[in-house]
Amino acid sequence: MGTFIAVDIGGTQMRAASYAPDRLEPIKQKKIATLASEPGGFDRLIQVIEEVWPKDQPVEAIGLGSPGPLDPHTGYLLAPPNNPEWHNFPLAPNVEKHFGVKAYLDNDANLAGLAEYRFGAGKGHHDVLYITVSTGIGGGVIIADRLLQGYHGLAAELGHSIIDPNGPPCSCGHAGHLESYSSGPAIVKYVLGELEAGTKSSLKRGEALNPRDISEAAKSGDALAIKAYQRAGEYLGIGIASFLHAFDPSIIIFGGGVSQVGDLLFEPFQASLRKRVFHPRYLEGLSFTTATLGDDAGLLGALALARMMSSQNG
């Protein structure tokens, strides 16, 4: 196994790092502004990869992580947010052409799940459900030691599971998705709606409310703020009950900012899950934990992808 390069293309910056065989400490690591809405994105990507390119060792493959939708089988970006230049863009093929080295692409949630499975909270497990609860809700699923990708590479879009066909609109426009109940913006929207309706609270409408304000108010005893997280946790339990019935994992790993609030979300989540799961055996030996790789999950997931695909393809 040779040297690998991993790239995490985020909304604000692109990070690249090179890794020696069997090591998780990068040889070199660099970042560059993404500037998604400005031209020249591909040149910036090439530049940051060149900056971490090892002097003496050959590079075996490059792993690329990006927000979706994208096609991991062809390496094309389909329609990344705020980036008209990269609509239907052959990202991995162009990187391959430029460097003469195999390049592999997958989406950020899948790669964070893969990273936690290989190097983080999921080590030793074979069937992993990773859920990131943040501005959106994303999933990454490992089944019998393999990353679930699907025919179009669009599997594990778990934030878009339909929880209630008559529920509130999701960021994608469709009704009643898990993301429209339990994401950060959904929690804020619920509080704003209740304030609008006259519910008493220490929180004020008109402010630029964020999930952290609401969690702090909840910790100070604000009833509306507590109820907002209770509701989010309850729906998260409903969604995850169905994911247990579908995937039957041995561990659930929570990533993303919203899942860092702790019991405020997870107590109602646990109560809801236990009420909703249809057979107690799903919960036997099932671990619940939070992600351990933090901001490095994207890079390490791209590294894991490159190593995994290289070993599968020869």
Next chain:
Amino acid sequence: MGTFIAVDIGGTQMRAASYAPDRLEPIKQKKIATLASEPGGFDRLIQVIEEVWPKDQPVEAIGLGSPGPLDPHTGYLLAPPNNPEWHNFPLAPNVEKHFGVKAYLDNDANLAGLAEYRFGAGKGHHDVLYITVSTGIGGGVIIADRLLQGYHGLAAELGHSIIDPNGPPCSCGHAGHLESYSSGPAIVKYVLGELEAGTKSSLKRGEALNPRDISEAAKSGDALAIKAYQRAGEYLGIGIASFLHAFDPSIIIFGGGVSQVGDLLFEPFQASLRKRVFHPRYLEGLSFTTATLGDDAGLLGALALARMMSSQNG
């Protein structure tokens, strides 16, 4: 690859067959009454296997299919309906001990999905979603050419996906599962409820209504009967939209009696699915079809399981 024996343990009969390498025509095939509530079930199973045991060739492995819940990893039945003798029963281990040959067990829906993937409507596909719509709703999922089983062997219980957290009770007692909207008994229950409420129809309450009566009334233009299948199809579309987002298959195969009614169910299903799927790419190249193996799906699935596990385990 040697001779394999497959057994399909159904509610009314157990069927066993022996198969030469690479053949789907059985060498011998026998059946025996299941008599689940009567003692001696294991002896009947042994007897029907002995009746198909080949005289001259060694048997490589035995595949067993049964209604769940069961654990395919240990070969234990957990709590089969109407069979107190087989609660927490080591079925595959006991068969192994008796015959001195490896035995493998999985549930009937998983095995029907596996059979359709290997030998039936799903041949040539790598990512298959099989759904049986009948008295219950069951799933069988193939991901990248492997049967999805899960940590406890309880994956793909898709009839127990929560469609509406406040929905009607499922046969399992929990609220709003797909099975409580789109199974045969759910269709009947909806019609009985509407008749009770005074809705006019050619169907009469008090009769022992079954889904076939309702589909015949629908084909004769009965508005309530049509609406009952429309509603079942609409909820089936909601459930399957979420399954596309989760598994992203290249083919959906429908088995079970209820799915034989055709357009009555599948027109509203298709309209609902197209409305609910959150990205049109899931539908690109996606095939929809009905199962082709009929009553043989269980036996052929048990055969496929035995062959698959034997080749995986050396």
